[in-house]
Amino acid sequence: MRHLLTPRALLLASAIALAPAAWAETPADTLVVANDISDIITLDPAQTFEFSGNDVNRNTYDRLVDFDPMDMAAGFKPSLAESWEVAEDGLSITFTMREGVTFHSGNPVRAEDAAWSLQRAVKLNKTPAFILTQFGFTPENVEEKITFDDRTLTLNLDQPYAPSFVLNCLTAMIGSVVDKETVMSNAEGDDLGNAWLNTNEAGSGAFTLAAWRPNEAVQLAAYEDYWQGASAMKRVIVRNVAESSAQRLLLEQGDIDAARNLTPTDVDSLEQTEGVKIKDEPRGRILYMGLNQKDELLSNPAVIEAMKHLVDYQGITDSFLKGMFKTHQAFLPEGYLGALEENPWTYDVEKARQILADAGIEGGTITTKIRDLREYVDVAQTLQASMAEAGLTLNIEQMTGAQVLDAYRAREVPIFLGEWGPDYSDPNTNAATFAYNPDNSDEAQATGLLAWRNAYAVPDEMNEATVAATLEQDSDKRAQMYRDIQKQYQEEAPIVPLFQRIENTGLRENVQNWNVGGSVTSVMYHQVTKGE
């Protein structure tokens, strides 16, 4: 936490003190970002599951495998592991560790640290632990299942999973390699350093955590001994600014380099502003409509079919969701292995009316709960209008996000409108929640599965296909399997993917190589530079 007062920083401060008191540009080696970071509740990589917490960990920790920010399409590539080998029976993967890499503490990064980090995450069993435990690891067996010797680390799996599936999961934050010695010297009781890592960092990433003040700012300082070379940006400061208009003003004035929560209106006006550019990147979040199968009307196949034609996809993405979302009617976001690009449904009230008439449905009323977030309410109201034209009445109750989520997890929301973001960069992340539900009973309490929340009894063959796809060793075949599942899903499922999120970042003209992580991961600063 002492990086703030480095000689360099002091030099910088005195240089600025001598400059005229105008509100000058940000320093050339400092990247200043405005973002709503109030969602950070912990920085422990075995626990973080929020956007802003992941943003921090993405840059302070390394993982065995990782993405190249300059070539996201390439997928995972070697990082702390320089190579790996899959056993012939597919039941184990052995990684060879890169040598000469050090943690921020100066300790060398060893196979032992990597193995311990994964074991630790399984033992702590915080929310994201399932990303690892789905390979058969439990707190009891993990020490036998994840083994290491001098330079290698071996994962012993319970089934011959597709290697791409395992490796994709290791790119998630829970795969971050932490400095065992540093963490254990700060452990309290048997918490494995969880309390300390909530507010501190023990990684080997491109940046060290210089300061985190909740709801205020996160400061990162470049790690000079980083194995991939020190970053051009010596400091990264993420300032908590929630208001879009305030972010816009800061950007126009040159007080920040990047603004990450701009409304479409502010994006429009910044596009006309000199010295500022807008970068659009599709993110992984899918806005979908869940039709609860406990509702008699909504469980009618004709109603499900009709509802798909009652969403004004084009109208919505051209008006109030302009620039924030694009139409996307499959559950895998663009950028994922096997993502389906076809959008089969069009807005067609006449057709919907016909489908309902053919099925003998004359009117009907649905009362639902919608989160009081502008975009969801707007979508709901548009839907309400087109449903009315087809003879269906939609009553909307607005509630806070927490209230709706509560009801949704209790299977009590008839028509759910909301977003789902992937948990890791493998297609199984969404397939396993949209298209998998082995036990649809109330007692199953499978609250993590979207299919269960909507009481969608996924057909057996789709459940099986979802599992089979995780075991397919051939990537091309695997991709085809996901495309087939999505096609079947589009035909019959009562959960209807509508749009994919686009993030618009407002940037100063000189900021280059900005990357918020595409649809698969979080923001990366190592490659960012600021030109003239």
Add this chain to the structure above:
Amino acid sequence: MGGTLLSLALTLLGLLLVTFIIGRVMPIDPVLKVVGDRASQAQYDAAYQAMGLDRPLIVQFIGYIGDVLTGDLGRSISTGQLVVDDIRHVFPATVELATLGTFIGVSIGVPLGVIAAARRGGIVDQVARVVALVGYSMPIFWLGLMGLLVFYGILGWVGGPGRQGIIYDGMVPDVTGLILVDSLLAGDWNAFQDAFSHIILPASLLGYFSLAYISRMTRSFMLEQLGSEYITTARVKGLSESAVIWRHAFRNISIPLVTVIALSFGSLLEGSVLTEIIFSWPGLGQYVTKALLAGDMSAVLGGTIVIGTCFILLNLLSDLLYRVLDPRSK
């Protein structure tokens, strides 16, 4: 004095009880905030127990009071840090803002009120009336955004949102938590200028609202005094008008005025939430609001204790000042 303190302690306890109950009946699930949307039922249940929510309400409340008495305000679920540490960090930011706001409000509002009363119906009185009316009726977020747009965005006279320019962030050692004071203590004149350029706009905005209130109250107190007999006597004795107003009448209104100012300061401490949000000011108002929306009751109760105690202390203080200022109480 002992009785006063006891009744104050009971007030605080009542305040906590009400806040606690509101927090528990609010339809917000704090466990979901901790474990997130993706948690399994088992993880949810584990967190529910770890947070002590499975115990009866009254047991939770008594446990909480016990903790408070030993100086433990618990851990915030929305920041992951000890509430005591959080408050130690956010409260000075609010105090700094509210103090400067009140200072501006008093230094303009009091003279304005006095002059408005002395020249009743005159131009100053009319101006004061309009100023107060606008202050009462203008939405603060709108004024705040306009202020930012004009003075920061267009004219560039003041710093933008936040307490400090980004390059000064963390440069001044944290002694009191009040950046204006800390930068002076560190002898860093540039950091002081920077901090001042950031605080002046939100403080003026708050100052404006408290000035609207203070000037109206001053005016009515003053009118009451000016109509009384001793003033007529003083005038008959041939005292100059300014001596009559400032030396006689003003001295008499200074007592109720102290209460008005204390109350106005108290309301700025608790009520500057919107200002803090618009100006990204990391203060107590913003902290408690966010905590409330997250169902983070340790943080909300911690904030309540601080604000409650402040009001109680301000009341005590104005009581004491009363005694000092009012010759009859000696």
